[in-house]
Amino acid sequence: MSTPSLLTPQRTDFPRWYQDVIARAELADNGPVRGTMVIRPTGYALWERMHRELDDRIKAVGGQNAYFPLFIPESYLRREAEHVEGFSPELAVVTHAGGKQLDEPVVVRPTSETIINSFFARWVQSYRDLPLKLNNWSNVVRWEMRPRVFLRTTEFLWQEGHTCHATQADAREHAREVLTEVYGAFMTEVLAIPVIQGRKTARERFAGAINTLTCEAMMGDGKALQMGTSHELGQNFARAFNVQFLTASGQREYVWQTSWGASTRMVGGLIMCHGDDAGLRVPPRLAPVQAIVLVVKDDPALRARAHQVVGDLRDAGVRVALDERTDVSFGRRAIDAELKGVPVRIELGPREVTAGKAVLVRRIPGTKEPVALTAVVPETASALNADQQMLYDQALARREAASPHVESLDEALQAAAHGWARIPWSALGELGEARLAEHAVTVRCLTRPDGSLPDRGDEPDLIAWVARSY
């Protein structure tokens, strides 16, 4: 079912389509303070599932959750020169509290490297304390000049990991492990988004890092979105905050560190990667509601049957919801399920049920066909599996088709008008990168020719992925 009347078509105006989906699917609203957002239940349920899936993967690589304060003394940020330079323009500052002016202004955290390192300095004493891998789920504030819901908001929700290691090699390996095993695996397997996992150029690096790794995804309009980053911090913050440990042989050394984060921005990426003119399409493995059972007409026998189908699906491990609001028109409820991207809709009408059937509507391929009531559970399960893969395949095919290999800066600019371009880093270089920037085109990341993550920034034959981005 297509619902062109509800949403601005993607081809007409993609940014407006994005705003329409967010409003009509009741995902979020703008908050009263510029750039803030309210995440409504339908949108929050997506984030909750992302949170849970990422949290499991973070714990699987040894991360432990903790909580660090929202408020950071302004002086902390100044201790790492590049870091404060990068974040100063975006800070929100508390100057008054408890009815008085504060002696030292307090910054609302834009990220927590500084405050966390001030505690690492106390907690890390010996090599036995390493590696130390903490993760914090929280809200952060960066005052945005051009806010856009989910993608660039003054306040956003995220997790930030912060780790200490005894050696540079161990820190490097952890930054890579988080990028590939936590972020990359989650995004490809659960979000069904084929992300390019690469290395940022010096120009695009996190303020204070010696190396930034990134997951980049192509949106429906061909632009890129940075979905998550993992940084090697070297010993920059360790020196600034004096985080030292005693080695097994009795020497004092600075720790080697990483930090890494992924945020509610991923919700925006999900919408823009998979959505179509009828609304959101949620990958089944992520979907808070994988199947919705819709009672077409007010009829006790239908309702009873629907409850039974819901029970059977739940027993089979499907996240299922029941829609028996027969005082709302069937069409409106069907459109609502389409807008919200529920992968499978099972419609129970009087005629079908009398014939021992239901109608199974698959949001992702857009098919609609009768199934025997006795086959609803296996048909739903197989649809969920197949459609997860289909969503991924579609996104991958789009990216492949819109990421030509080019050899010159002009060709790259041309390709970036509609999609991405792959260009040898040696043919582009930092000067070329600066010229691209004049056209709002950036190097999203560097990979090896086969698309894999390089070990170093000076490997030969690196490929630069260039694009306009959100």
Added chain:
Amino acid sequence: MSTPSLLTPQRTDFPRWYQDVIARAELADNGPVRGTMVIRPTGYALWERMHRELDDRIKAVGGQNAYFPLFIPESYLRREAEHVEGFSPELAVVTHAGGKQLDEPVVVRPTSETIINSFFARWVQSYRDLPLKLNNWSNVVRWEMRPRVFLRTTEFLWQEGHTCHATQADAREHAREVLTEVYGAFMTEVLAIPVIQGRKTARERFAGAINTLTCEAMMGDGKALQMGTSHELGQNFARAFNVQFLTASGQREYVWQTSWGASTRMVGGLIMCHGDDAGLRVPPRLAPVQAIVLVVKDDPALRARAHQVVGDLRDAGVRVALDERTDVSFGRRAIDAELKGVPVRIELGPREVTAGKAVLVRRIPGTKEPVALTAVVPETASALNADQQMLYDQALARREAASPHVESLDEALQAAAHGWARIPWSALGELGEARLAEHAVTVRCLTRPDGSLPDRGDEPDLIAWVARSY
């Protein structure tokens, strides 16, 4: 095993014992901005479990999670007179952001009634939209003059529920349902804390509410701690923010509302209700780690056996951890497990294992006995069950013993020196309540004589529970 040398004994100095436990069990640290706290992994794991258990119960009574912004325009708070009066002295105010002075100062949320109602005014149109039950997990800021970790911190983590109903009766019933089925059930069944569920007097009501219900717990020193509150807001905020709906008969009416919250303060309550001179005692149903398997000596056969025991316990659904850090002394690791309150410790030493045995140490009763290796799983499961109940029974017995029935204000004051007192509300009254307050003794709540929650504040024979409190 008792470890008197590590902690100040409770009888010597209860507040200092509390601080000692928090430091030694590595639960939390003070943040650099006065009154803020860092919740360390061991403390955060407790909160994570509380979050999960409460979240399930909130969803079971129809709550949907959402997220509202941290920043609230200052003008919003002024719209409800009692509310702004109650919170003004505690506000943290952002005056500068993005490098500029803001046109209107922005308040860091102390609670979210105002901003949420500004959205309810848009979302609620018809009786079909009701009831609307939203819940927000977040951090809030109240500038505290006398901060104390977990109990009273400038920033804390909590959930706040906000609901709209078509009738006063429905709102009242929901406020009661949340208090009893969400908070009360969670605290008694999971935290093993026997809470008194009662009604606040007008003096102790939430700023802006027409009725506040509360769960009150007795701490180890006899003081009371408010563990969670559920408010009937009447139509106060609905009028201030113009939240109206169209009834089935076509009239416009203001909604009736509730709000309710529970916070990281519960972690403090858990420590002070169940802790002893050896540290924390965590109720098994809450415990992030229910059983820890401790390898006594560096020996491959012991390690192999330990891994097997851990696997068996995990398969049986026990949350289990393995401690095979044989480079740290056995005594130190045992003390650490005691401090952190792990309910069951299974020690595998060479002699015991050769004899086909392990030593099972139960933190709550403080017993230590050999068990056959083949019986570790059932013995652990039955210890976890029994000790959950024991913890509850101990807390209940202490409260009963220290809550005498009294008839006069003087007797009440006397009892409140060491515990609580129950006094007929008719014998105390608001004047008596004011006199108690001069001695820092407050009416924690009103219940019926049998301890049950009254329907109204003017029921005859109400009992006032009076105490000093945190």
